[in-house]
Amino acid sequence: MKKFLVYVKSRPLGFISLVLLCLLYLCMIFAEFIAPYPAATTFGEMSYHPPNGRFYNGTFQAQEFRVTSTVAWKYARIRDSYEKVRFLGKGTPYKLLGLIPMERHLFTTARGAYPIFLMGADNLGRDIFSRIIHGSRISLTIGFVATAISLALAVLFGGLAGYYGGATDWSIMRICEFFMLIPGLYLILFLRSLLSSNMDSGQAYMMITVILSLVGWPGSARTIRGMVHAIKREEFVMNSQLEMIPSTLIITRDIIPQISSLLIVSIALSIPGFIMTETTLSYLGLGIVDPAVSWGSMIKRDISTLNNLKNYPWLLNPVWFLLGVTLAFNFLGDALRDYYDPYHTVFFKFPPFFRKKKNENPPDSKSVNMNSNTANYDSIAANTPLLELHDVTVDFSVLRGKEHIKVQAVRGVSFDLAKGEILGIVGESGSGKSVTTQAIPDLLPKNASVQGSILYEGKELTGLAINDLRLYRGKKIGMIFQEPGRSYDPLQNMGSVFFETFHNSDPYITRDAAMEKAEALLKETGLDNSRERLSNFPHQFSGGQLQRIGIALALAQGCELLVADEPTTALDVTIQKQIIELLRALRKTRRISIIFISHDIDLVADISDRILVMYGGLIMEAGGSGTISGGAALHPYTKALLAASPSFGSHYSKSRLLAIPGRVTDPSNPEPGCPFAPRCTKAKPECTSGIPPLALKEEGHEVRCVCIDNQEATS
Numbered sequence: 001m002k003k004f005l006v007y008v009k010s011r012p013l014g015f016i017s018l019v020l021l022c023l024l025y026l027c028m029i030f031a032e033f034i035a036p037y038p039a040a041t042t043f044g045e046m047s048y049h050p051p052n053g054r055f056y057n058g059t060f061q062a063q064e065f066r067v068t069s070t071v072a073w074k075y076a077r078i079r080d081s082y083e084k085v086r087f088l089g090k091g092t093p094y095k096l097l098g099l100i101p102m103e104r105h106l107f108t109t110a111r112g113a114y115p116i117f118l119m120g121a122d123n124l125g126r127d128i129f130s131r132i133i134h135g136s137r138i139s140l141t142i143g144f145v146a147t148a149i150s151l152a153l154a155v156l157f158g159g160l161a162g163y164y165g166g167a168t169d170w171s172i173m174r175i176c177e178f179f180m181l182i183p184g185l186y187l188i189l190f191l192r193s194l195l196s197s198n199m200d201s202g203q204a205y206m207m208i209t210v211i212l213s214l215v216g217w218p219g220s221a222r223t224i225r226g227m228v229h230a231i232k233r234e235e236f237v238m239n240s241q242l243e244m245i246p247s248t249l250i251i252t253r254d255i256i257p258q259i260s261s262l263l264i265v266s267i268a269l270s271i272p273g274f275i276m277t278e279t280t281l282s283y284l285g286l287g288i289v290d291p292a293v294s295w296g297s298m299i300k301r302d303i304s305t306l307n308n309l310k311n312y313p314w315l316l317n318p319v320w321f322l323l324g325v326t327l328a329f330n331f332l333g334d335a336l337r338d339y340y341d342p343y344h345t346v347f348f349k350f351p352p353f354f355r356k357k358k359n360e361n362p363p364d365s366k367s368v369n370m371n372s373n374t375a376n377y378d379s380i381a382a383n384t385p386l387l388e389l390h391d392v393t394v395d396f397s398v399l400r401g402k403e404h405i406k407v408q409a410v411r412g413v414s415f416d417l418a419k420g421e422i423l424g425i426v427g428e429s430g431s432g433k434s435v436t437t438q439a440i441p442d443l444l445p446k447n448a449s450v451q452g453s454i455l456y457e458g459k460e461l462t463g464l465a466i467n468d469l470r471l472y473r474g475k476k477i478g479m480i481f482q483e484p485g486r487s488y489d490p491l492q493n494m495g496s497v498f499f500e501t502f503h504n505s506d507p508y509i510t511r512d513a514a515m516e517k518a519e520a521l522l523k524e525t526g527l528d529n530s531r532e533r534l535s536n537f538p539h540q541f542s543g544g545q546l547q548r549i550g551i552a553l554a555l556a557q558g559c560e561l562l563v564a565d566e567p568t569t570a571l572d573v574t575i576q577k578q579i580i581e582l583l584r585a586l587r588k589t590r591r592i593s594i595i596f597i598s599h600d601i602d603l604v605a606d607i608s609d610r611i612l613v614m615y616g617g618l619i620m621e622a623g624g625s626g627t628i629s630g631g632a633a634l635h636p637y638t639k640a641l642l643a644a645s646p647s648f649g650s651h652y653s654k655s656r657l658l659a660i661p662g663r664v665t666d667p668s669n670p671e672p673g674c675p676f677a678p679r680c681t682k683a684k685p686e687c688t689s690g691i692p693p694l695a696l697k698e699e700g701h702e703v704r705c706v707c708i709d710n711q712e713a714t715s
């Protein structure tokens with residue numbers, strides 16, 4: 001809670017909403033004290049009295065009016081005639097919280113004196129402000145109670161459907177669909193019409209709450225069912241099942257906590273919906289009736305004619321309250337959602353217009369291009385780079401404690417990639433490999449600021465409008481990730497995934513044509529029985545098969561550049577080898593370019609034409625894969641990676657594998673000079689005096705290390 005409060009302070013709208021809602025709920029609890037009069041108190045001959053609170057002679061007073069027409073209820077001020085408003089003055093007796101007898105009100109006028117109408121009076125001369133405060137009891141609690149009941153039902157039925165599947169799932173989902181088929185308001189009106197129209201306020205309150213809960217649960221149940229369905233296949237749930245832990249315990253202990261953030265956000269977002277529905281029912285005369293009061297019943301009574309609104313605009317005050325509360329719940333819901341899902345977080349520290357445009361800042365390091373002597377694929381079109389990155393930096397603004405700090409994930413990366421080329425990027429976890437490649441199709445979260453230039457076939461991608469970016473993202477530029485299982489909707493079969501993909505680029509494609517194309521692509525990527533497998537769901541495929549499907553989907557969209565972010569890390573060596581072969585074959589047959597990311601320098605060297613070795617958001621060494629893996633690597637970090645690698649390491653050091661000592665650099669507080677210096681056995685004082693430049697050692701081989709020349713000379 002404390003963490004959320006610190007967080008919400010950075011979201012002005014969320015914070016103001018939270019404060020306002022807390023104040024409103026406090027007013028609701030102490031309604032008798034806050035309101036100057038009871039809700040039902042009428043002041044004779046004062047129908048439609050205008051608001052009369054004024055500051056006069058430095059004190060807050062109630063101005064007196066005289067009625068000029070009792071037909072049209074027109075009033076005129078009586079000059080210099082005021083009644084003192086007493087703060088904590090005595091008024092109508094009441095019981096605070098239903099327990100403590102009291103007479104004091106936050107503010108009121110003396111008994112029998114001219115009343116204070118802070119927000120005017122209604123048709124019966126009742127104080128609108130007092131009625132709004134008293135009415136909040138029903139309006140604000142009905143939302144909470146109905147949300148709590150409907151979410152409890154949704155968790156119960158959605159949880160059962162998702163966890164048990166089969167007939168349970170089928171039956172519950174059909175019931176949900178039945179409820180969802182009927183428009184909500186008609187269903188509410190129908191259910192309400194079944195009930196007696198002579199209910200007192202208490203019964204009406206209970207019945208409306210029950211009706212709202214009954215209508216509200218199916219939508220949430222479907223969402224919860226989908227989440228439970230996915231979570232139940234997570235390894236930690238399977239572990240619990242293996243340990244024979246009872247299902248009820250697995251659901252309550254393992255699964256429900258996983259969806260609790262969704263539940264909290266749902267509560268915040270559905271309360272205003274229920275408040276509005278109560279208002280609608282009361283407005284239609286089917287909800288709360290006199291003597292009870294809710295904002296809905298006030299709106300019904302007060303703004304029933306346009307003429308009333310024109311002559312007595314203060315009758316709209318309950319509407320403004322309702323609107324304010326609805327917006328406040330929505331802003332608070334947004335803040336909660338972002339709090340639980342950091343990828344949605346929006347910070348305005350780096351607005352897009354701060355991004356440097358192409359050529360605005362000339363790159364400080366030379367673009368790494370080593371096609372000429374290292375590429376082992378003869379048809380690489382060396383002169384026409386498909387992709388060029390110039391001095392790309394990526395910073396994240398993150399909230400740590402109470403402060404926004406800057407995480408420098410990528411610090412001036414430049415390279416290019418030719419058509420049909422495979423570029424490997426290797427480095428320890430946190431070195432900036434993924435962030436660099438995610439910056440290309442602008443897949444980074446909104447708290448990221450990308451600077452520098454990213455050219456695709458000469459076209460600048462940074463700062464491109466989302467509509468223009470769509471041509472590249474997921475189309476010309478495809479991506480596959482480490483855990484292919486997470487890339488698919490567990491409830492969608494592969495046929496419909498392919499159909500959606502083809503349909504995106506060709507809205508007129510028929511399902512049969514899409515299936516034929518999908519079958520051909522699956523065959524090309526090496527999946528057996530491809531036609532039959534289109535009816536399978538993601539959980540019916542192995543990791544390797546899903547990776548093949550991911551590649552086929554990228555091809556289906558006309559992918560020219562495939563970013564493979566650790567595509568084989570989760571696979572066993574045999575399957576890993578098959579995927580590598582597939583990628584190699586595709587670049588040959590389709591001339592697609594590939595950026596292959598991995599921690600494993602052996603693997604990267606095996607598949608790539610060139611390798612970038614990254615550390616601390618910088619390219620430490622770049623060269624042909626033969627150069628890097630063939631004993632010509634120069635940078636101490638590259639050598640350390642090779643020494644830590646099972647096959648190359650043993651070749652290189654002729655001794656047991658060597659772990660790299662120390663910890664990976666912290667991107668929120670990078671070292672002043674070479675980021676690897678604190679872990680480097682060859683480090684010298686000059687290593688900490690500034691980031692060394694990426695220097696050309698020979699054609700196509702660049703190294704960022706101040707010690708290299710001396711080292712080479714002395715060794």
Ligand SMILES: Nc1ncnc2c1ncn2[C@@H]1O[C@H](COP(=O)(O)OP(=O)(O)OP(=O)(O)O)[C@@H](O)[C@H]1O
Binds near residue numbers: 407409429432
């Ligand atoms: N959304 C984010 N907000 C803040 N920092 C981030 C965010 N995403 C990544 N980072 C930071 O950027 C740095 C580089 O991350 P990146 O994912 O590129 O590393 P990586 O080399 O790909 O590691 P891995 O191999 O584990 O994926 C890391 O220190 C990471 O904590």
